[in-house]
Amino acid sequence: MTEVDKGGTSASATQTATEVGGLADPGPDTVIDVRDLRMRYGTNDVLKGVTFSAERGEVLALLGPNGAGKTTTIEILEGFRMRSGGSVSVLGTDPAHGNEAWRARLGIVLQSWRDHGKWRVRELLHHLGSFYTPYSTEAIRRPWNTDELIEAVGLSEHADKRVMRLSGGQRRRLDVAIGIVGKPEVLFLDEPTAGFDPHARREFHDLVHRLADENITVLLTTHDLDEAEKLADRILVLAGGRIIADGSADALSRMVSTKAEVRWSIGTERHVHSTDDATTFVRRLLTEHGSAVQDLEVRRASLEDTYMKLVYGMESGLAGDEDAAQVFFGREEQVTVAAEPHGRDIDEEGAR
Numbered sequence: 208m209t210e211v212d213k214g215g216t217s218a219s220a221t222q223t224a225t226e227v228g229g230l231a232d233p234g235p236d237t238v239i240d241v242r243d244l245r246m247r248y249g250t251n252d253v254l255k256g257v258t259f260s261a262e263r264g265e266v267l268a269l270l271g272p273n274g275a276g277k278t279t280t281i282e283i284l285e286g287f288r289m290r291s292g293g294s295v296s297v298l299g300t301d302p303a304h305g306n307e308a309w310r311a312r313l314g315i316v317l318q319s320w321r322d323h324g325k326w327r328v329r330e331l332l333h334h335l336g337s338f339y340t341p342y343s344t345e346a347i348r349r350p351w352n353t354d355e356l357i358e359a360v361g362l363s364e365h366a367d368k369r370v371m372r373l374s375g376g377q378r379r380r381l382d383v384a385i386g387i388v389g390k391p392e393v394l395f396l397d398e399p400t401a402g403f404d405p406h407a408r409r410e411f412h413d414l415v416h417r418l419a420d421e422n423i424t425v426l427l428t429t430h431d432l433d434e435a436e437k438l439a440d441r442i443l444v445l446a447g448g449r450i451i452a453d454g455s456a457d458a459l460s461r462m463v464s465t466k467a468e469v470r471w472s473i474g475t476e477r478h479v480h481s482t483d484d485a486t487t488f489v490r491r492l493l494t495e496h497g498s499a500v501q502d503l504e505v506r507r508a509s510l511e512d513t514y515m516k517l518v519y520g521m522e523s524g525l526a527g528d529e530d531a532a533q534v535f536f537g538r539e540e541q542v543t544v545a546a547e548p549h550g551r552d553i554d555e556e557g558a559r
Contacts, residue, residue, distance in 0.1 A: 233296065236263045238393055238424045239284065244293035246279050253279055255448030256293070261441075263392075264422040266415060268435035270514060271445035277428045280445065281395055284426070285315055298392060311342035311349070314391030314423075316383050318398050324371035328362055328381060329353055331370065332388055339389035349390050359417075360384045361410050376403050383411065387418070394418065396427035400434060412437055436510045444517050452517060456510040470504040477502075 233240040239261035246254040253276045261267050271277050282288040283295060286302035286309075295302055300309045323331060336350030343349040351359075357366050360380045365373060373381065383399060396415075400408045415425055415438055429435055435442055436456040444452040444459075452459055467485035471478050473496060482488045485505045493500060 233260060234262075237261070238263050238298055239426065240294070240296040241280075241284070242294040244280065244283065244295060245291045246276065246283065246288075247291045252448055254290075254293075257445070257448070257450055259443055259450055259453060261424050261426060263424055264419050266419050266425045266438055266440050267427070268439035268442045269426060269428045269445060270430075270432070270435060270442060275445045276448060277445055278397065281397060281426070281428060285313065285395055286310070308342055311339055311389055312392045314386045314389060314394040316386035316394070316396045316399050318401065324369065326370055327367050328370065328373070329357060329366040331381075332356060332384055335385060336388045342389070347390050347392070350388050351390050356384050356388060359414055361407060376407055379403060380407065380411075383414075391423060393424045393426070396425060396429075398429055399427060400429075400431065408434070432509075432511045432514055442510070444514065446517065452513075456513075457507070459513045460507050460510065466507075468506045470502070470506070471500050472502045473499050 237260050239259075241260065242258050244254050244257040245252070257276075257280060259267075269277050269280065279288065283290045284297055284302055286297075286305045289303055297305075298309065298312055326334070333353045336353060336356075339349040354363075354366070357363055360383050362377065362380050362384065365377055370378065370381065379399075379401060380403075383396075386396070387394060400411050403411060412434070415427075419425060419440075425438075427435075427438065439456070441454060442452070442456055442459060443450050466481050466483055469480045469482060469485055469488055469492070471492065480488065489503070489505065492503075
């Protein structure tokens, strides 16, 4: 494993947290801490003050339109690109100065990878895994057992195939296996399920949840909003060079729209009602009609609705860099809401 410089310029790249806003020091479980991250290419400011953090075992999805700076942000966190300003810490280390031992604690799955077509799957993973052996610890035994890893990514039937013989989806599974072969503590995933069929995607989602259960922090970028909603504890929306929203999918949806749509049927008649207080409405509905109420559903704005409203406003000029949150949420600062459990519940509070 060698350090790779993918370009970019550095100006005061090692600013301290005090210099970028005086925020409180990160807690003991904070593994990613980003404060006022800035990136400039010539006269173009790509990142204009990105701030967020991630805890151990947390799954974060970074969403944003093409050109928003998602890949640049990830490359800075990986130590592949020097930042122009701000403070960044990953596993307690500034990525700009990360050494080999630090890099061994990271896992990276790129959108594409230059594979070795003549290698067989098992041989390649065993070979790459051997580079992590010197960095094994009592707490984390590296690398991942080759056959267990192959099974985890669903390539057991293809373990002895040459890489060139794998299908596109199978190669993508191999990309994931390569990214986690060293049992990383932080895993970066860039469009991880591109090319996966529905079954493979579901298996991969199970794998991500398994990794999170083992206290591995996962930061993924994806254009699949359904995937982000299923996988992520928190969703970050990057637009205009800043994080304009940060929270669970359900919490962000509530911020965009307080109204809920209640659907139900009585006999052969279907009914739809929009309300600010779904809980009170449903209780009254059941009190009045009882067991006659069938097919009851309560719906709020989906993650797609939320995302499109945010990004459309930024791209259409309805909201500038500084006032996006105020336009969409009636607040001047970045929207940050507490993460909530996945799933929707009809017991939702709101002002009627």
